[in-house]
Amino acid sequence: MSKLGQVVEAVESYNKFVLDHVKRARSDEQFGRELLGRWNDIKAKIPVTRTPTGLPLPRLALPDIDDPGEIARYLFGEGLPGEFPFLNGAYREMYLEPVREVESFEKDGGTGRGRPLGAPEKKIPQAEEPTRLFSGLMLAEDTNERFHYLTQHQRTHRLSTAFDGPTLYGIDSDADGVFGKIGEGGVAIDTVEDMVRLYDGFDLGSPNFSASMTISGPAPIIMAMYIAAAKRRFGPKVVPKLRGTIQADIFKEVQAQNETIFPIEASLRFLTDMVEFTTREMPRWYPISISGYHIGEAGSTPVQQAAYTLSNGFAYAEMFAARGIPVDQFGPRLSFFLDCGLDAEYIALARVSRRIWAIGMRDAFGAGQRGQLFKLHTQTSGRSLIAAEFKNNLTRTAAELMLAYMNATNSCHSNSADEPFTTPSEEWIRLAAHGQAILLEESGIFKHTMNMLSGSPGMKAVERAIEVAILKEFREIERLGGVLAAVEDRFQRSQIQNAAHRYEQQIYDGTRPIIGLNKYRNGEDDAPEIKLARTPRAKQQLQVDRLKKFKKKNAEKAKRALDKLVDVVERGENCFPALLGAVEVSSLGQITGRLQEVVGRFRPMV
Amino acid sequence: MSPPIRILTAVPICDGHDSAINTINLEFIRHGIEVIYLGYHRSVGDIVRAAIQEDVRAIGISSYNGGHVEFFAEVVALLRKRGSDIKVFGGGGGTITHDDAAAMKRKGVDKIFFAGTSLMEMTDYVRKHYGKPRKRTAAKSSDMELARKLTETEEAYAKGKRRTAKQIRNPQSAIRNSKVIGFTGPGGAGKTTLIDELVLRFLNQNPKARIAILSHDPSVIGQGALLGDRATMINSQDDRVFMRSMATRGQAGGLSPATHDCLALLAESKFDYVIIETVGTGQEAMPFQQNGIVDLTVLVMNPDYGSRLQLQKIVMLDLADIVVVNKSDLQRARTAHTEIEQRLEQNRRDQQLIDTVAKRHRDPGVDDLFALICSSGWVRRS
Numbered sequence: 001m002s003k004l005g006q007v008v009e010a011v012e013s014y015n016k017f018v019l020d021h022v023k024r025a026r027s028d029e030q031f032g033r034e035l036l037g038r039w040n041d042i043k044a045k046i047p048v049t050r051t052p053t054g055l056p057l058p059r060l061a062l063p064d065i066d067d068p069g070e071i072a073r074y075l076f077g078e079g080l081p082g083e084f085p086f087l088n089g090a091y092r093e094m095y096l097e098p099v100r101e102v103e104s105f106e107k108d109g110g111t112g113r114g115r116p117l118g119a120p121e122k123k124i125p126q127a128e129e130p131t132r133l134f135s136g137l138m139l140a141e142d143t144n145e146r147f148h149y150l151t152q153h154q155r156t157h158r159l160s161t162a163f164d165g166p167t168l169y170g171i172d173s174d175a176d177g178v179f180g181k182i183g184e185g186g187v188a189i190d191t192v193e194d195m196v197r198l199y200d201g202f203d204l205g206s207p208n209f210s211a212s213m214t215i216s217g218p219a220p221i222i223m224a225m226y227i228a229a230a231k232r233r234f235g236p237k238v239v240p241k242l243r244g245t246i247q248a249d250i251f252k253e254v255q256a257q258n259e260t261i262f263p264i265e266a267s268l269r270f271l272t273d274m275v276e277f278t279t280r281e282m283p284r285w286y287p288i289s290i291s292g293y294h295i296g297e298a299g300s301t302p303v304q305q306a307a308y309t310l311s312n313g314f315a316y317a318e319m320f321a322a323r324g325i326p327v328d329q330f331g332p333r334l335s336f337f338l339d340c341g342l343d344a345e346y347i348a349l350a351r352v353s354r355r356i357w358a359i360g361m362r363d364a365f366g367a368g369q370r371g372q373l374f375k376l377h378t379q380t381s382g383r384s385l386i387a388a389e390f391k392n393n394l395t396r397t398a399a400e401l402m403l404a405y406m407n408a409t410n411s412c413h414s415n416s417a418d419e420p421f422t423t424p425s426e427e428w429i430r431l432a433a434h435g436q437a438i439l440l441e442e443s444g445i446f447k448h449t450m451n452m453l454s455g456s457p458g459m460k461a462v463e464r465a466i467e468v469a470i471l472k473e474f475r476e477i478e479r480l481g482g483v484l485a486a487v488e489d490r491f492q493r494s495q496i497q498n499a500a501h502r503y504e505q506q507i508y509d510g511t512r513p514i515i516g517l518n519k520y521r522n523g524e525d526d527a528p529e530i531k532l533a534r535t536p537r538a539k540q541q542l543q544v545d546r547l548k549k550f551k552k553k554n555a556e557k558a559k560r561a562l563d564k565l566v567d568v569v570e571r572g573e574n575c576f577p578a579l580l581g582a583v584e585v586s587s588l589g590q591i592t593g594r595l596q597e598v599v600g601r602f603r604p605m606v
Numbered sequence: 607m608s609p610p611i612r613i614l615t616a617v618p619i620c621d622g623h624d625s626a627i628n629t630i631n632l633e634f635i636r637h638g639i640e641v642i643y644l645g646y647h648r649s650v651g652d653i654v655r656a657a658i659q660e661d662v663r664a665i666g667i668s669s670y671n672g673g674h675v676e677f678f679a680e681v682v683a684l685l686r687k688r689g690s691d692i693k694v695f696g697g698g699g700g701t702i703t704h705d706d707a708a709a710m711k712r713k714g715v716d717k718i719f720f721a722g723t724s725l726m727e728m729t730d731y732v733r734k735h736y737g738k739p740r741k742r743t744a745a746k747s748s749d750m751e752l753a754r755k756l757t758e759t760e761e762a763y764a765k766g767k768r769r770t771a772k773q774i775r776n777p778q779s780a781i782r783n784s785k786v787i788g789f790t791g792p793g794g795a796g797k798t799t800l801i802d803e804l805v806l807r808f809l810n811q812n813p814k815a816r817i818a819i820l821s822h823d824p825s826v827i828g829q830g831a832l833l834g835d836r837a838t839m840i841n842s843q844d845d846r847v848f849m850r851s852m853a854t855r856g857q858a859g860g861l862s863p864a865t866h867d868c869l870a871l872l873a874e875s876k877f878d879y880v881i882i883e884t885v886g887t888g889q890e891a892m893p894f895q896q897n898g899i900v901d902l903t904v905l906v907m908n909p910d911y912g913s914r915l916q917l918q919k920i921v922m923l924d925l926a927d928i929v930v931v932n933k934s935d936l937q938r939a940r941t942a943h944t945e946i947e948q949r950l951e952q953n954r955r956d957q958q959l960i961d962t963v964a965k966r967h968r969d970p971g972v973d974d975l976f977a978l979i980c981s982s983g984w985v986r987r988s
Contacts, residue, residue: 164620164672165619165620165621165671165672165673166620168620169619169620169647171619171620176649176650176651177619177649177650177651177677177680178619178620178673179673179676180672180673180674180675180676180677180680181618181619181620181671181672181673181676181677182673184671184672184673185671185672257622258622258623258624258646258647259622263965263966263967266967298625299625386700386721386722387699387700387720387721387722388721388722390700420699420700420701420721421700421701421703497625497628500625500628500629501628501629501632504629508724508725517722534672599967600967600968601840603799603802603838603840603965604645604646604647604837604838604840605838606624606643606645606834606837606838
């Protein structure tokens with residue numbers, strides 16, 4: 001049985017554990033009283049907060065239950081926010097306004113006149129600002145300028161970087177036939193010098209800075225470039241301080257996104273090399289973002305998205321453990337990335353995922369609490385946005401944001417309404433960011449009370465249905481011999497394609513209404529006036545020229561560094577340190593090319 | 607009956623968005639079109655080379671990752687530079703604006719489909735605009751000339767031509783330049799991957815060698831087909847490889863009615879090796895038996911063939927010169943090797959049995975197979 005099979009058993013036995021405790025709470029008076037006591041204690045400690053109109057509200061909402069059985073079901077089955085199995089949230093408090101005045105809610109029956117419970121709890125883990133904006137365009141200096149624009153009013157600088165096509169495929173900007181693609185859809189990065197330009201002016205070692213890089217196929221090379229760039233600017237001591245995330249999710253590339261450049265086994269080996277290095281040397285770095293987003297965008301059902309993402313995550317955990325990396329070293333450095341669309345499943349998809357991950361990591365992998373947390377970045381669905389009557393996309397994104405925060409996501413990116421056309425332009429990015437601010441800061445939906453919208457009967461029904469469906473997918477993958485075997489069999493890929501085809505069919509036959517497209521259509525294809533962020537030819541030429549200069553300057557050194565890299569790869573050692581040397585003098589394409597000579601190229605699955 | 611329309615579809619380089627094109631491909635073949643699918647992340651050079659070799663009426667490009675104005679224009683420009691008048695159309699959902707489309711049309715692109723276009727509209731367009739063969743101008747290269755002759759041959763059969771004995775040339779005659787290797791075996795055994803890995807070795811071994819590949823996919827008379835071998839053949843997209851994909855157009859046994867003549871054409875052209883790949887075949891198939899052109903036959907087996915008794919029924923086990931057990935990393939491979947070895951011993955011929963894992967880079971089994979093919983005396987056994 002692979003670890004995935006053990007995860008299924010762990011979840012099933014945990015569910016049984018919960019039911020047993022529900023029964024026991026009802027039959028064993030002593031146990032029932034203890035639970036009731038604990039429950040009342042929890043409630044008594046909940047601080048009170050006030051809405052702007054003065055209405056007192058508890059900072060944590062709990063169900064109105066007093067039956068010990070129901071209390072057991074809640075505490076064990078769902079857990080308080082920040083408590084195992086984390087259904088309601090990875091942390092105790094998220095999105096809440098800072099505490100101004102702390103009062104007990106219970107003691108005065110919610111009149112708000114209770115005496116303060118002493119000093120406000122300053123140690124409440126304040127989640128970072130959940131807004132993360134994705135950007136990448138043209139050349140490194142252009143993206144850098146955009147980064148500075150986006151973060152001008154922000155306390156913390158959390159940059160999320162999109163790369164252009166050639167970079168995503170590990171190709172140099174001077175390669176044949178990619179000229180028009182330079183800087184399109186993301187930033188062009190060929191060398192460590194570009195990487196220096198990309199984050200210029202930001203303090204990479206600061207606790208208030210984090211960089212996220214959305215790239216998988218050549219991720220270890222790009223990671224090495226980032227480290228090298230940081231060292232060039234701040235010296236070697238900055239390395240352990242670096243914060244951020246690199247996507248590096250090979251499984252989802254093969255399953256959905258098609259940006260794999262080495263054969264699967266070699267890709268996984270390079271990934272593990274990187275994870276082994278970063279989890280040891282860079283304890284604040286997330287070296288992998290296990291991503292369902294692209295699975296969802298490629299057309300999977302929400303359940304498939306969660307099931308494949310989680311099972312990919314467990315497969316990575318199994319692989320890292322097999323390399324000998326301790327689970328409490330890598331466990332806390334795994335993070336997740338999910339899509340949030342408009343389907344009903346999204347009401348609870350991330351909640352259920354968080355619970356399954358926690359149980360699996362604790363009971364099948366023996367992870368400690370930090371390694372049990374399903375740390376989630378959510379992005380609203382790009383696929384749900386359409387070109388026809390595109391301003392409707394604002395509403396779609398707003399509804400998706402609402403769902404994402406109902407799932408207690410740790411961070412979120414909201415798409416720009418103009419995304420179906422281009423790399424988002426400033427005007428629409430601003431609206432997208434403001435959408436989040438309106439929801440979290442202006443509206444009272446999330447800022448006063450944790451659990452404000454959790455636990456409705458509908459949400460619970462969705463949770464139950466989703467969990468059953470995800471476990472069913474796990475069993476199917478296990479039956480095929482585990483995640484890697486299923487991936488090589490194209491199992492997930494064909495399931496996703498099938499679901500995508502059905503989705504399109506539903507749009508064409510109208511059973512899936514898309515407003516402005518197949519329903520309430522105004523009859524015209526409106527091509528809105530949107531300023532397109534296209535990369536001028538002169539800039540593309542500049543990138544090519546700079547790259548050629550770099551290659552010429554380093555020709556000799558590059559050869560030596562690449563020979564050394566190849567040697568390490570052939571010997572089967574961890575090649576990440578050699579990569580760190582190679583990126584100083586060679587380009588992304590040079591490194592990819594040499595590695596492909598040794599390990600081969602990825603053969604597309606069609 | 608008029609022959610099916612052949613078009614080529616692809617997704618540009620640095621673009622992995624293949625969801626739309628997969629759906630569109632299926633719609634095209636459902637409406638009788640033969641689609642040669644080149645896959646995603648494909649360069650201008652790969653697309654143009656494939657289109658010319660396949661002699662398609664048009665190229666459909668699905669682009670979602672930007673740079674489309676340049677990319678489409680480069681495809682048209684390279685086609686024209688090579689002397690081809692193959693048409694280009696495509697789409698990219700909302701990423702291609704009306705202004706872009708206008709610019710692309712000025713640069714020679716026939717048509718851009720915008721977001722919200724129905725599949726039916728696209729199919730109708732292809733059938734209306736690319737349904738009839740164009741008037742031919744003189745071929746500008748030997749590859750183009752060969753490609754057109756292959757089309758003529760294929761279309762003659764589609765229009766009802768019957769095979770005559772006349773075309774069978776003496777395989778040993780001086781006119782033959784090429785060594786012809788036939789690959790057959792059940793579907794999913796890994797023939798395509800194996801051939802692609804051998805091509806890499808042929809190309810590396812001899813920097814001047816040229817190779818032709820004739821690949822087959824099944825289809826029913828008068829209906830469409832998805833010819834997708836190119837999409838996974840990463841090493842065979844090379845100027846030194848001439849590849850042609852054929853649909854079987856209703857003929858059983860793994861080849862098309864026109865295969866024999868097409869193969870003869872390739873064998874007479876200046877290739878060092880000609881490789882022919884059948885569709886996935888059944889137990890009774892003996893595709894190369896009547897051919898007279900194939901010098902060496904390779905049967906590629908999947909270790910999962912069922913019970914031992916099934917082996918007795920596979921005719922090609924009697925006929926093949928080399929039997930390959932591919933996917934020999936699978937659990938069942940050892941048993942398969944032993945059982946097939948015993949089966950071959952009954953024949954008392956000098957048949958070779960090799961285990962490979964074609965999907966593995968630098969697989970020693972594929973190296974062995976390559977060495978064996980190279981060392982073959984090229985004397986047909988019969």
